[in-house]
Amino acid sequence: MVELLSLPPEIPSAQNMKVGASKFCPGCGHGIILKSLAYVIDELGLQERAVFGCDIGCSLLSWNYMNVDTVQTHHGRTTPVIYGVTRANPGTVGIAYMGDGGGLAIGAQHLVNASVRGENMLILLCNNTNYGMTGGQMSPTTMPGQITETTPYGRDCETTGKPAKGAEMVASIVDPGKSFVARSTVSNVRKLRATLKKALTNVANGGFSFVEVLSICPLNWRTNNKDTFGRLAKMEEFFEVKDFVVPEGLN
Amino acid sequence: MTRTKIVLAGEGGQGVQSVAKILVEAGYEANKEILYIPNFGVEQRGGVSIAFCQIGDEKIGEPRFSKGDIVIMLSDRAIERCQTYIDKNTVVIYDTSVCHTKPTAECKEIIGIPANQIAHDELSVRVFNIIILGVIIEATKVMPIDYVKSAMEHALGKKFDKKPELRELNYKALECGMKLVAKSQCV
Amino acid sequence: MVKKLIEKDTKMFLTGNEVIAYAANAAQAEFMYGYPITPQNEIMHTWCKLLPKTEAGFLQTEDEISAGFSTIGGILAGKRAFTATAGPGNVIMQDAMSMAEMMRIPFVCAVMQRGGPSTATVIYAQQETNLTCFGGNGEGFRIVYSTSGHQDLYDYVIKAFNTAWKYRFPTFILADGYQGKMREPVMMYDPATRGITMEPTPAQLRAVGKIGVDRDANHLRNTFNLEEELMEHLEGYQKDFDEMAKEVAEYEEYRAEDAEILIIAHGIVARSAKTAIDALREKGIKVGLFRPITIRPLAVEPLRNAVKRSKQILFTESANGQLARIVLEKIYGLTTPYSTLYKMGVGVTGDDLINKVQEMISSSQVVA
Structure with missing residues (x-):
């Protein structure tokens, strides 16, 4: 009889144990971001203050991922639902989770106005350069030349414009005194967690935070492990990974 | 059931809605049933401004009526717009010193008054609309003058406090308007 | 507070x-x-x-x-x-x-x-x-x-x-x-x-109680994986809706008891109908009003009874029959003939209705 050595998986308490394996595709970046977020919520002791909202699109599969009160909304509408909550119940640490489509296309007006008004919330945007759930269409952040279902011959920037740079746009319109704006990546989980910690600390202090995380979509990209991370590296060259705006006193 | 249906129309800026508000406030204070709809369009200023006022003794039913008991028109465009509110029972009043055209509709009575001219020559152009208020009160006899004066106090009290002579000027305008109708009805 | x-x-x-x-x-x-x-x-x-x-x-x-x-x-x-x-x-x-x-x-x-x-x-x-x-x-x-x-x-x-x-x-x-x-x-x-007390408004996000101690986290969603799962949900909603309708549906009748012509109107148009009804009644014409206060859900039984009692109905709206469509579905099977006075985006006056009712009478043998 062989005795199996089993170790319980390490799960942060802000992550919902009961759902078991996540519903994301194998190799998806969402799990990395969400787990990092849950760890940071634990670390900062924000579980009771946090409210998590998710969009339609792949991010909707996170509707029961977190072990905090959560709400799944409509495409692009996570931002207004969450600032609706934080406006009505100040002290809430509101987190709106969305993809590049939800943040930069269908919900872009909410991103712009929440940034300008300095809504007390974190907008966390997972940028995997395509619409995943609907089958891999071009999104605002699709890379030049990238093949998607609606750019089968590669994204032509002459007719579709250049990829949208969310963090740069948000950085240019926020109040730098109370806003944290950064771009991070799933290729460096340690730094991702550090970035999310700054972002949530700023929200817990009453500020506005925006974090765009460069992520991966091997299913729609049709890439193996090596090519997936190769492409992510190219994205990191195109989309600068750094803290764009850091309010004084944070760090 | 007694109900007086009043249409007051003029150019934006003539003070049509301000006068209508004083009129209906006075009616409310006099314990009448009131329904007042200001006409409003897309633009904030300009265009023909129309006030639909109903003053009655019992609860008012229809919010908008098809024919007025009294229709006051203070510009050529207002005359054109208001034809539809006039029928054989309507008393029509228009300002002869502003309008170049004369209302032609078949109606109970047409009264032409040079209110703007009088305001300019004898009082002040700024009380033109108060002369019109006097005209309406006399033509409809819808409530005692005291309620109107107290509603004027309510609306213009702050201005009166700053410049007490304004109160006298406005009262004069009100009486002037009332006399204009009385005179024209004697003719 | x-x-x-x-x-x-x-x-x-x-x-x-x-x-x-x-x-x-x-x-x-x-x-x-x-x-x-x-x-x-x-x-x-x-x-x-x-x-x-x-x-x-x-x-x-x-x-x-x-x-x-x-x-x-x-x-x-x-x-x-x-x-x-x-x-x-x-x-x-x-x-x-x-x-x-x-x-x-x-x-x-x-x-x-x-x-x-x-x-x-x-x-x-x-x-x-x-x-x-x-x-x-x-x-x-x-x-x-x-x-x-x-x-x-x-x-x-x-x-x-x-x-x-x-x-x-x-x-x-x-x-x-x-x-x-x-x-x-x-x-x-x-x-x-x-005697009206306001219903409580409990929070669902940041609800009362510590997560993992007093309660589980709330996960609110409007997405479903399976068609049957959705239908089951919605059938529950329909049942709740029908139950609610019994308590919530409201209507107003005005001089409708003996009305031979029943005007069906809602909102502010119903007020013009009252003006017209008073004027027509003075002339001895038996007109009344049925005004749904809840357009959804409709008070179906009172509506059907009022329609059954009358000889003609008149729908009038500042729209092209939007209420009428909702009402007609609910009075299916009744044979009372109807006329319409629709003014799209324009107020209906008492005079409009007086003229319409008189026209209905003169063109029909039903009402003497």
């Missing part, structure tokens, strides 16, 4: 938009989210002007999409929150209303109808009846009160908050630009003095 403005009965002379703001305060509404569109702007103007006294909250959003969804956020956070809109704003707010329908969120919205389709007029219409009842990609699990003046606005705004929170269906005050902009007297009161 917001501060109440009206403690003892107070008669006031206001515009309808102002009345709605006062009524929302009387109902202890705590937060308004809003976006400007004529003719409902003065609701939020008044709400904002009163904020220092009421200590309530307000957010001017970037559009009606946001106004709708942030209202949902406020409600989920446990506040008695509401919004208001009109016309094209009502169109784009359907996104949020649809979500409220799916998630059984007690969404309260005042709709001040203006002309349509599209921009049309900013003035008046009854053309958002269908949209307000059945907008969105769903089944119309909504409660819609159609008011006909300022006292109605005050009474039913208060009622709408309680209906919404009690039955958890989106609830609407369906009024119009005339009601919003016109002035008439209204009696304001503290609902408590009428």
